[in-house]
Amino acid sequence: MKSFSLKCLCVSSLLLTNIQFVIMSQSHTEATNNIPHWDGAPASLADYPLRQNHTIIDPWRYLDRLGLYKILLNVTSSDATLGRANNTANILWGLPMQLGWQFSTGRLQDFTNETACGKNQTEVVRDNEWNCISPWSWWGSMNYFLSVVPFLGALEAGLFPHWPHGFTFLASLSQPEDYCTSVLECRQRYPVTMTNWEDFFLNLYDPNITEPQYLIRDCDDKTSNLSPREQIIITKMWVAHTRSVETGLALFDGTRLMFMSKPEQSFDLGWAHLIGYIAAANFVTDLNTTAILQMRYLPKRLLHSGDTPPLIPDLTWDENMVIYILRMAYNIDQKTGDSLIHEWQRLMCSPESRAKGRAMIPNLLNPFTTALNVIDLLWMSFTVC
Structure with a gap:
């Protein structure tokens, strides 16, 4: 059988x-x-402004948040498993792809209609409306725990050992109490979520790993379509991803969904x-x-x-x-x-x-x-x- x-x-x-x-x-x-403005997003930490020896990142600007993903993809590109095929095999690509889809479909806008944040999809000078992620967007708020928190988990895991400056993540102008903006604060308020992302990044760069295979195996291989290391890395990524979603659901379902249509909810x-x-x-x-x-x-x-x-x-x-x-x-x-x-x-x-x-x-x-x-x-x- x-x-x-x-x-x-x-x-x-x-x-x-x-x-x-x-x-x-x-x-x-x-x-x-398929990721709007991908080429315009920061590709390195040096592309963000520097003030008083701190790298300033505004996660409520679409390009700033998109840049976190580009940097994580770049810094993990040398991993033996994730970085293959010119880094297209990297499983972190799902995150910026999702943010780009949210942006292009208007899901990052201010659904209270109190501001024009996220409502204009063209590059206009006026208030950078196109480049804005509203804290009153359910999608934008949920994504915070799939962008800023993973980045801080990578920071805690030591993926940026040679960066000589500190980090300042700008707080949301609305409901800032719902978000954490530093490693210390995130670890205090959402310890399991932070630990899960740190654990994922700590499993990269193992010098003992020699397995180059990825996903598809010959039918003669009766064990698995994923190598042992791939299973570990992908499982840990999904554990962290799932925990981020659960964290966001607990915070935002009662405070953000109500502003959208019933079918969208x-x-x-x-x-x-x-x-x-x-x-x-x-x-x-x-x-x-x-x-x-x-x-x-x-x-x-x-x-x-x-x-x-x-x-x-x-x-x-x-x-x-x-x-x-x-x-x-x-x-x-x-x-x-x-x-x-x-x-x-x-x-x-x-x-x-x-x-x-x-x-x-x-x-x-x-x-x-x-x-x-x-x-x-x-x-x-x-x-x-």
């Missing part, structure tokens, strides 16, 4: 290989073009809930994978009152179905005490089943393929786990 399951896994691995071939057809430049909660599913599968958020899936599945605009998925006329079928599925999965888990996600997490019990889970995600909207994958996963739960 075990060999039958592994044969099925080989078939799915071939399918995933084909998907990856399509994904890898995008160049680095084409993929980063439902989508936002469904998207946050999705993290638990993709984290359990150790999904690989490299540059090209993230770019392709994001362009295909994520809605290109905010959802408005009256939008009813899967029948929103100006969104694609893929976008409609993703919105609908996220809402349905979230509602099921809300009504059943998270029974659906707990079952999924139970099925992600082995390297083989996690590989199957990763293969399922790009094909989720294909009902025939999804049904076969679910059957195979159930078989694995009895034979492999």
